[in-house]
Amino acid sequence: MHRDLQLRFLRTMLRIRRVEERCIAFAETGEIRAHYHLYIGQEAAGTGASAALAPDDYVFTTHRNHGHVIAKGGDPGKVLAEIIGRSGGYLGGRGGTFHVAAPELGIPHTSAIVGGSLPIAAGVAFAVRRRKGQRATLAFFGDGTMEEGVFYETLNLAQLWRLPLVFFMENNSVSAAERAGRGSPTSEHAAKALSDVPRAFGVETATVDGTDVEAVFALVRRLLERVRSGEGPFFVESRTTRWPGNYGAFPKLVGGTTDIAWALDAASAPDGVRAWTMESDPVIAYAAKLLWHGAIDAAALRAIDAEVRGEVDRAARFALESPLPQAEALAGVG
Amino acid sequence: MSVEVRAPAATRTLKFAEALAEAVDEICAEDPRVVLIGARFTGHTPSAHVMEPVTRKHASRIVWPPISELAYCGVAVGAALAGLRPIVEMSTATFSYEAVPQIVNEAAVIAAMSGGRVRAPVVFHMLYGIRGGGGPQHSGSPQAWWWNSPGLQVAMPSSPADVKGLLRWAALRSEGPTVFMDHQRLMELEGPVPTGRHEIPFGQADVKRSGGDVTIVATSIQVSRALEAANRLAREDGIEVEVVDPRTLEPLDRATIFASVRKTGRVVVTDESHENAGVASGLAAIIAEECFDALRAPIRRVAIPPTPVPYAESLERALIPDTERLVAAVRALR
Numbered sequence: 001m002h003r004d005l006q007l008r009f010l011r012t013m014l015r016i017r018r019v020e021e022r023c024i025a026f027a028e029t030g031e032i033r034a035h036y037h038l039y040i041g042q043e044a045a046g047t048g049a050s051a052a053l054a055p056d057d058y059v060f061t062t063h064r065n066h067g068h069v070i071a072k073g074g075d076p077g078k079v080l081a082e083i084i085g086r087s088g089g090y091l092g093g094r095g096g097t098f099h100v101a102a103p104e105l106g107i108p109h110t111s112a113i114v115g116g117s118l119p120i121a122a123g124v125a126f127a128v129r130r131r132k133g134q135r136a137t138l139a140f141f142g143d144g145t146m147e148e149g150v151f152y153e154t155l156n157l158a159q160l161w162r163l164p165l166v167f168f169m170e171n172n173s174v175s176a177a178e179r180a181g182r183g184s185p186t187s188e189h190a191a192k193a194l195s196d197v198p199r200a201f202g203v204e205t206a207t208v209d210g211t212d213v214e215a216v217f218a219l220v221r222r223l224l225e226r227v228r229s230g231e232g233p234f235f236v237e238s239r240t241t242r243w244p245g246n247y248g249a250f251p252k253l254v255g256g257t258t259d260i261a262w263a264l265d266a267a268s269a270p271d272g273v274r275a276w277t278m279e280s281d282p283v284i285a286y287a288a289k290l291l292w293h294g295a296i297d298a299a300a301l302r303a304i305d306a307e308v309r310g311e312v313d314r315a316a317r318f319a320l321e322s323p324l325p326q327a328e329a330l331a332g333v334g
Numbered sequence: 335m336s337v338e339v340r341a342p343a344a345t346r347t348l349k350f351a352e353a354l355a356e357a358v359d360e361i362c363a364e365d366p367r368v369v370l371i372g373a374r375f376t377g378h379t380p381s382a383h384v385m386e387p388v389t390r391k392h393a394s395r396i397v398w399p400p401i402s403e404l405a406y407c408g409v410a411v412g413a414a415l416a417g418l419r420p421i422v423e424m425s426t427a428t429f430s431y432e433a434v435p436q437i438v439n440e441a442a443v444i445a446a447m448s449g450g451r452v453r454a455p456v457v458f459h460m461l462y463g464i465r466g467g468g469g470p471q472h473s474g475s476p477q478a479w480w481w482n483s484p485g486l487q488v489a490m491p492s493s494p495a496d497v498k499g500l501l502r503w504a505a506l507r508s509e510g511p512t513v514f515m516d517h518q519r520l521m522e523l524e525g526p527v528p529t530g531r532h533e534i535p536f537g538q539a540d541v542k543r544s545g546g547d548v549t550i551v552a553t554s555i556q557v558s559r560a561l562e563a564a565n566r567l568a569r570e571d572g573i574e575v576e577v578v579d580p581r582t583l584e585p586l587d588r589a590t591i592f593a594s595v596r597k598t599g600r601v602v603v604t605d606e607s608h609e610n611a612g613v614a615s616g617l618a619a620i621i622a623e624e625c626f627d628a629l630r631a632p633i634r635r636v637a638i639p640p641t642p643v644p645y646a647e648s649l650e651r652a653l654i655p656d657t658e659r660l661v662a663a664v665r666a667l668r
């Protein structure tokens with residue numbers, strides 16, 4: 001893989017990580033007033049999939065959207081401003097953390113209702129196909145969406161109408177040992193393997209280790225060709241392992257902020273995140289891989305991290321300095 | 335905040351959430367037909383933990399469903415037809431939108447369609463309202479939808495005593511389906527709760543404060559806001575406000591409301607749902623139809639302006655039907 005692309009992957013994943021860590025700080029200071037959801041641990045999936053998309057392809061996401069918007073090219077300042085409800089946010093602070101979207105980046109609307117975005121994504125794909133366009137639509141959603149009836153209705157319809165739609169399902173509570181596997185029934189899903197389900201509808205599927213950014217990128221690039229050529233939808237299951245800070249509705253920085261030096265020695269991560277850092281952290285794993293292959297050295301890695309941290313510091317300042325929206329912002333939208 | 339209740343002999347002071355948890359505990363203990371589908375009655379509020387001992391004690395009575403609102407609400411209806419008394423805990427009220435076909439088009443019509451031979455005693459419990467940072471999809475107030483669906487009972491308690499009394503009655507005595515709506519921000523409210531098996535049959539309004547000049551008909555959290563407004567108006571303007579709490583919209587205790595209106599001749603109706611065809615509108619129409627001759631000023635509504643509830647704190651604040659707006663509405667009547 002080309003080194004420029006590799007460095008782009010690393011930077012994007014780090015950018016997401018640092019923005020998400022900043023959210024926890026914002027929650028501690030009360031800037032985020034209610035519960036919220038972070039993308040830590042899934043950075044490789046959003047980054048790899050988005051890198052395979054053309055800039056004008058459509059993306060749909062969920063309550064766990066921050067990383068998807070950044071991966072599609074979202075400005076961290078506008079993302080953070082939206083997350084804390086400021087006028088400088090992508091939606092002027094009207095949507096907030098659950099609803100970050102960026103119409104100018106092909107992310108027109110973000111639903112925080114489980115399954116809420118999926119049929120809308122199919123509708124966008126429907127419109128593209130009717131107009132004989134080439135734009136693809138990729139819908140990120142969680143394994144929880146497969147508990148809702150709307151998933152099955154949308155899958156059926158998308159296949160019947162051969163819509164140019166990628167169902168990108170993020171199964172984010174797989175154990176490290178099981179990531180390469182296909183799954184087993186849980187208390188939420190009777191299906192043995194979730195990726196078997198779409199096949200009953202004739203939809204082609206693939207599973208991928210969602211902590212491997214290059215694998216996700218390669219897969220999505222390949223399947224997009226099929227989708228664009230009119231062969232109908234494709235279903236991906238990206239398998240990741242839950243970051244220890246992500247349990248419950250209020251994330252916690254259990255091991256402090258990520259120290260990029262863990263890429264040199266993952267075992268030096270603190271107790272609360274050591275096992276996860278060693279086995280399941282997509283950012284640290286990728287930095288370690290680039291070090292190992294000699295694509296970068298330790299000094300270059302530190303420099304990239306410092307650059308990204310500086311960028312996210314500026315973004316956070318932009319967000320905090322951005323004024324609260326005024327009541328006039330409500331006019332004309334009833 | 336604290337709500338005054340004319341208390342019978344023995345009471346204790348409980349938080350709303352504690353009274354709710356106590357009711358659930360007693361209901362499970364007293365009627366083996368009760369089954370809980372979900373049990374997070376106290377949501378993500380600061381008092382969420384008060385449910386923990388109850389859910390531990392009655393673990394065998396609880397099923398935790400997948401994210402399948404439409405199906406599990408229908409399952410509750412079916413279970414009621416077959417002799418159980420299910421309580422569905424849906425968490426955020428907007429999740430019930432996924433289940434509208436089963437609540438409105440099935441549960442609500444069963445008794446009428448069978449001439450009363452078949453009954454579906456289900457309780458659908460949900461947390462509604464502007465909770466702070468919920469954004470457009472987690473701040474919903476669907477009470478008017480339920481009230482607009484004949485066949486459903488709608489309970490909207492305003493105090494610890496009322497939540498306990500009404501929930502016990504709905505779960506243990508009612509023969510029809512009930513939508514039970516608790517405001518997210520009421521959970522911390524303290525007030526006296528009678529000891530023992532306190533029950534309040536549906537259809538009994540409660541005069542929460544007596545006064546001869548103006549009637550405020552207030553539901554749920556609006557009762558606290560109306561009482562605050564009444565105290566201010568008494569102090570600052572010498573206006574004595576009577577606060578009437580219907581407690582249930584369906585059945586509605588018209589007599590108590592009309593008696594107050596006939597005494598004062600001036601009315602504000604308030605509910606934290608949207609203005610357009612909302613609960614306040616419905617109450618205003620009933621009062622206008624029956625008490626027009628007694629009115630000395632047009633009825634005023636204090637509700638949420640007709641716009642989706644935004645995330646940013648500044649915008650959210652502009653929409654809340656708060657004490658300030660109630661005071662202004664009462665003053666405008668003079």
Ligand SMILES: Cc1ncc(C[n+]2csc(CCOP(=O)(O)OP(=O)(O)O)c2C)c(N)n1
Binds near residue numbers: 113114141143
């Ligand atoms: C219709 C609906 N029901 C319930 C919820 C509450 N809720 C928010 S996130 C979530 C879990 C979603 O799980 P999953 O789809 O796997 O996404 P993850 O959070 O794991 O990324 C639930 C139940 C909701 N937002 N919408």
Ligand SMILES: [Mg+2]
Binds near residue numbers: 143170171173
């Ligand atoms: Mg999940």
